[in-house]
Amino acid sequence: MMKALLKKDLYNLATYKASLIIIILFCGIAIIGTDAINIAPAIICGIVGMISLSTFSYDEMSKSNRYILTLPTNKKELVREKYILVIGATVLGGILGMILTIIVVNIMNYLRTENIINLDYQSLIIVTIGGIFAISFLQSVQIPSIYKWGAEKGRIQMFILVLIIVAILGGMYFLINKANINIDMEMINNFITKFGIMLLIISTIVMYFISYKIAYKIYKNKEE
């Protein structure tokens, strides 16, 4: 069933084929024109990850979930498939971005021997994982919002939720500063260097997991 559901969404997403190729080409050109070569994987995984969410709009337009629930599947599989699609698209976007960066940098180095770019693979990986983390945060908030309020309203609600979260984090930072609490930045930096990647990966998995549980709970009680 999962395969059938994934196929349906991938066929729908195939309509984005041309736009996706243009975006990737644009990113390639942007890498050539800027020093911030490491940012491409984050941008591409962001775009691909967010495009995958558009399948919710396709479902809403055709009221397809109502029909799909008459087929041998259930709400749990429907929600699970969306997460597999979205996570898959985001990770694939990140990997695609990394490969694109490596290819473009190598071509540039081959063509411009006088201006060699030293690609820092470690920071490329960190930026990619950071990009995946940022997108996974947005998706983890957005998917349950879509199940709750629908594809269109869900987007607005998501921005409101993100704003609230940013405001809370900003408020905490402000309060810490105001209370003159001394934070050992060196210790934090060391911690990030040592455990940063691991922490981002674990946080991403935990966020998706919590988000899936919430989304399923919402959808289970929703009328189609």
Next chain:
Amino acid sequence: MENNIELKNVLKKYNDFELKNISFNVPQGCIVGLIGENGAGKTTTIKSILNITKSEGTVKIFGKDSKKNEKEIKEETGVVLDDSFLSEYLTAKQVNSIMKDFYKNWNENKYINLLKQFNLPTDKLIKDFSSGMKMKLKIATAISHNPKLLILDEPTSGLDPVVRNEILDIFRKYIEEDETRSILLSTHITTDLEHISDYIVFIEKGKIIFDLPTDELLENYGIIKCSKDDFTKLDENDYITYKKGKYQYEVLTKDKSVIKNKYNLMTIDKPSIEDIMLFYIKGEK
């Protein structure tokens, strides 16, 4: 006769609408028409049967509890919904590729042959199909895994008479192929049912008004056309409802032979299902 669908006291409450103790059967080898106005509760009944909406009461399909054996039942059921399908941005070819992963018994050859029979293009997006083509595709998709039961929600609404006739022929052939099959067909176009249905279930405001064999309905019911004087002579128990016209009264009776024997009334017309429905909805008593 075994039943492919058995509904017992199905109840569903919304804020502004209630499905009240719906009970009826869909026997094997039969086409059952579910009729009623828009908003009468036909779709909610179908959604309850298909477990799309949570409702109280018992729904048995092929003798099994519809909630406990959901996947197993759905493997043997084909569904057509008027306003919903996989996606408008797919082609008929892609639908085949998706559906064969949904159903264990998906028959690709049958599907391709049905597309040919219905003159449906395989590589055109569904959104560019006409209403008739879309409905034919939905029907081809619903019957290509050889289901024992077809549930159709408004399959002929918005279609021209030629296409409607073609579609009704498909249902007729489907039921003739195997006597264990059944069709539950919800519609507000009652003329479609007069020729193909075996039973009619009439729902009004979430309640079943009648559940009768189509022949009995068309043969026994009658519309008496009479004067005010003749109308006043009628016993209230001998008719269902009446409509007061400018020059005459029109009265719906369950049994025209009783009326013929009891009263000296000459004009008793044979009603259509639509007439009967309208008398129940608009008539007075």
